[in-house]
Amino acid sequence: MTLLKVKNLKTRFSTELGEVTAVDGVSFHVNAGETVGLVGESGCGKSVTSLSILRLFRKHSGTKLAGEIFFEQKELLTSSMEEMQEIRGNQISMIFQDPMSSLNPVYTVGNQISESLMLHQKLSKKEAYEKTIEMLSLVGIPSPEKRVNDYPHQLSGGMRQRVMIAMGLCCHPKLLIADEPTTALDVTIQAQILDLMKDLQEQLQMGIMLITHDLGVVAEVCDRVLVMYLGQIVEEASVETLFENPKHPYTIGLMKSIPTIDGKRGEKLHVIEGMVPSLHQIPAGCRFAPRCPFADEKCRSHPPDLIEVSHSHKARCWHHERIGIGGGNAIAIGNQ
Amino acid sequence: MKESVSGEVTRLRLVTNEVKEAPLLQASNLVKHFPMKSGYFGEQTYVKAVSDLSLTIYQGETYGLVGESGCGKSTTGRMILRLLEPTSGSVHYRGKEVTRFSEEELRNIRKEMQIIFQDPYSALNPRKKIGKAIQEPMSIYNIGDPKQHKEAVLELLRKVGLQPEHYDRYPHEFSGGQRQRIVLARALAVHPAFIVCDEPVSALDVSIQSQILNLLEQLQEDFQLTYLFIAHDLSVVRHISDRVGVMYLGHLVEEAPTDALFSEPLHPYTRALLSAVPEPNPKKRRERIVLSGDVPSPINLPSGCVFHPRCPQAIESCKREVPILREFAKHHRVACHLV
Known part of the structure; x- marks a missing residue:
């Protein structure tokens, strides 16, 4: 069952140097009970995509959203702010990277978790308090009846992240967006934490959108993966296919440039030359062309589309047919 | 082909060094306690950041120091350079006791011992052009002819993969990876022999991280550098180090040549740590050893072995006796009662 469907999402910000399109025509879906990974380096638009789904931008920030986002049958981009309020934290919830800056330092963690329970589930204060303790024990916090009265600064980083997860899950959302x-x-x-998220997903049958830059984490927990580069999806595949038969040179480059815990040692690491261009200077053709070892004239002048290269495997590359990796541990680009 | 040859060379150098040469750096029984007030009456307590840590670093090798946040690895790096005064213990560099140096002697030895930090954003003065920033240590230490300083800086910029036109730019004009290159060039300006790299790539993106790791290896070869490489990312440490030490709550719990440590970890903590690293291969989802609970507070260290409250194999004696770091196999030291 499709839980979330994003169609041709475009997010534009106005900056001093003019307008930039941080997310440029992104389409994907998340099914119930499925974990979809969104991978890419800083500035690729993965976090902006997730913020766009919940429309978490300030009113006067000048952010423009275009496209369609369906959550079950509901179109989110045209919903009123009241309707969005109903959905946020209740049906779709979000966990952020930095628990210290996402928790309010002057309220106890119990206070903060029960707030959303009282707001969304219309529980009484006492019921919410009991439910909060239940959630804290569910996420593996020892002696939750004591910890519930702690302030964020009294907890360790891992504990705070558990509190964030408890807060994200307390209303049993259908979709969890976890940003790093x-x-x-x-x-x-x-x-x-990863084990915990997996367990809870099975119990609650929720869909998870996991945003990360860590390919190790992706391989361990995701079912399907989207790779983003400079505001666009460049490859989409099941996790097995992506790691076995990546088709986009950027995906291959990323995989080759990370040292692994059991690979060969004593060899130089693969390097993706150069760096991610600024959103103000998006290359004319394929966005990856300036850093791509395979780029030719066509790549530099004509932007490729995201096309199906095999069943449910899409890549945005003119040369996907002759790009791939060799067998075994040593990933080598063949047939150049 | 070329790469694998240079890899061989590093390893060969390590082997011969261990036999022939005296260690470049020797830290013995280092202890660091940070005083702090706590409780209603301001009782004096101590954060026991590093406890009785000894390690030896040989000329030309990369010694990787790993552990989770708060384990004392950065504190150790700083004590070795005497950027922090050890509570007790000593550091010898080329046979001289750094921990007894006067200010003057210390200033001189800092030419040879440099450090680079995790955050290249805060390590550079935003109001100083980078050419000036790299040249400054040369004037402070009177290295070379001042007239040729600019030449030397340009050469360093080239060495770390930057362009001559970057000389007159300010730090904000550079990306994180480029700034880390600038910081490296500045450290190299005084011709150091030993560099402490404190999480040099953890703030960088994957594709930039590999560029900097390769650069570090290249510079090590070109300038015969010795590194103390501090990091929490085990895959990175495995890639770059010749020998690795694992720290937990201020204690060195295991130390071995890299291949031995990663193929045969002996300490239960090392095993759990290695098994927790997510592998970028969906077919190899391994059985993880998931440790229960959190790292205890370094204010009240657990009795006996500091790891016993989380250790899946702890026995009675682990709660009482502190295990001593002893050599189990050749060059492989472990602090555990069960090994």
């Missing part, structure tokens, strides 16, 4: 939920955490705590 484990990036600020240590690996052992990250492992705990």
Whole structure:
């Protein structure tokens, strides 16, 4: 069942240097019970995409949204602010990267979690308090009946992220948007949090949109992956297909440039030359062309479309047919 | 082909060094306690950031120091350079005791020992052109002919992969990866032999991270540098280090040559840490050892082995006796009662 369907989303900001299109024609869907990963480097538009779904922009920021976003049957971009208020935190909730700046330092964590319960689920103060303790124990916080009265500063980073997750999940949302939920955490705590999210997903059958730059995390928890570069999706595939048979040179470059925990040592790392261009200077043809080892005249002048290269595997590349990786651990680009 | 040869060279150099040469740097029984007031009556307590840590770094190698936040790895790096005064213990650099140096001697030795930090944004003065920033250490230490400083800076810029026209630009005109290159050029301006790299790539994007890691390796070869590489990312540490030390709550719990540590981790904490690293391969979703609970507070360290409250294999004696770091296999040291 399709939970969320985004069609041709465009998000434009006005800046001092003129208007920029941070998200440029992004389309995808998330099914119930599915985890979709949104991967890319800073500035690729992955966070802006998620903020656009919930329309979390200030009224007078001059942000322009275009396209269509369907959540179940409802179109979100044309909904009123009251309707959005109903959906945010209740049916779609969001977890941010930095729990310290997303929690209010002057309220206890119990206060903050029960607020959304009273608001959305119309629970009484007492019911909300009990439910809060239940949620805190669900996310694995020891002695929740004590911790519920703690302020954010009294908790460790991992504990705060659990509080954020408890807050995100307390109304049993159908869709959870997690923006780098484990990036600020240590690996052992990250492992705990990822396991927790998986468990809760099974129990609640929720869809998860996981935004991350960590391909390791993607491989562990996602079912389907979208790779973004400079505001566009450049590749979309199931997680197995993406890691086995990536078709976009950017995806391949990303995979090759990370050192792995059990790969060969003593070799130079692969490098994607140059850096991500500014949104003010988007290349004319393929956006990745200036950094791509395969780029030719056509790439530099004609932007490619996101096309289906095989069943439910899409890539935005003119040369996807002759681009791929070799077998085994050593990923090599063949047939150039 | 060329890469693998240079890789071999590094390893060979390490092996011969261990046999022939005295260590470049030796830290012995380093302790750092930060005093703090707590409780209603302002009782004096201490954050025990580093406890009785000893390690040796040989000429030309990269020693990786890993651990989770708050384990004391950065504090260790800073004590080694005496940017922080150790509470007790000593650091010897080329046989001389750095921990007893006077201010004057310390100033001189800093030419040889440099540090680069995680955040290249706060490490550069926003009002200073980068050419000036790189040249400044040369004038402070009277290195070379002042007339040739500009030449030297341009050469350094080239070495770290920047252009001559960057000389007159300000830090805000550069991206994170480029700033890390500038910081490296500035560290190299005084011809150091030893550089502490404190999380040098963790603030960078994946595609930029690999550029900087390759650059660090290239510079090590060109300038015969020795690195203490501090990081929390195990894959990165594995890639760049010759030997690795694992820290937990201020203690060095395991130390081994990189391949031995990653193929045969002996300490239960190292094993859990390695198993927690998500692997970019969906077919290999491994059985993780998920540790329960959080890292305890460094104010009240657990008794006995500091890892025992979270250790899946802890036995009675772990709660009472502090395990000593001892050599288990060749060059492989572990602090655990069960090994």
